[in-house]
Amino acid sequence: MLRKAFLLLYALFSIAVCVGGYVYGRNIPFAQQWPLFEALRNTASIIFAVVGAWLAIIYPERLKLTFREDASKKSAGPNMGMLLTPGVRIDVTSPDS
Template sequence: MKTRNVLLVFPLALVAGIASFYFGRAVPFASQWPLFEALRSTAAIIFAVIGAWFAIIYPEKLKFSFGKVADTSGDGSRASSLFMPIVHSTFILSSVLAVGVIAPILKYLPIVREHVSTCRGLSYLVLVTLTAWQIGTVIMTLIPADLVKTKVDESNRARRALDNLEHRE
C-alpha cells in the first residue's frame, strides 16, 4: 500500500475504531454474537470459494503441494495473491472461533463483571475490526474472476488476430 493510502486509511480506521468502541459499550454481547456468527459463516464461505477457485485455476500448484512435480509456469505471484484471501479468512475464522470459546468464560470473571460496558465496547471493536477486514477479503476475492477474464480476453484477442491474418491471405 502506498504511503498516501496509509495516510488516508489510518485516520479513518482510528475514527471507526473509537466510534465502534464508544457505541459498542451499549450493545450487549448477546446482540453482538449473531454478528460474530455471520462473520464466521462469511469467512468460511470465502475460504471455501477461494479454495475452489485456486483448485480450478492452479491445479498444478496443488499437485506440487502434495509432493508431485513442481510447475514452473512462472505465475507464482498470481497464485500468491489469489491465496491471500484464504490466509486472511483463516485468521478471521480462527479469531471468531476463539471469541466463541473465550467469551462464555470471561463473563464469569469478576473484573469483566465490574467493567461490562468496557468489555462490550472492546468486543464490538473486535467485531467491527474483523468485519472490516472481512470486507477487504471479500473484495480481494475478485482477483480470481479478474484472472479468468484476463485469460479469456487474451485468448479472444489472439483468436481475432489469427482470424484477421487468415482473412488477409
C-alpha cells in the first residue's frame, strides 16, 4: 500500500514538474537554448569517451573476446554485450519476486 502511494506521489510530482517546465520554457527562445544543447552534447561525448577508455584499460581481455572472430559466429554483434557486463548491473531476479 505504501509503495502504491509513493508511486502515485512520484507520478503527480513528475507531472507537476513537466507542466511547470513547459509553462516556464515556452517563453525561452531557441537561440538562447542552443548553447546549452551544445554543452550537453560535448559533455556527453567526453563522458562516452572516458567510459570507453576506462573499459578498454581495465578490461582488455573482455575487449579481445568481444571482437574475436569465432567459427560458430559470423559477426561480433551478440558478443557486444560482454564488453559492458562489468559496467552494467544485471538484475537476475524473476519478475514475480
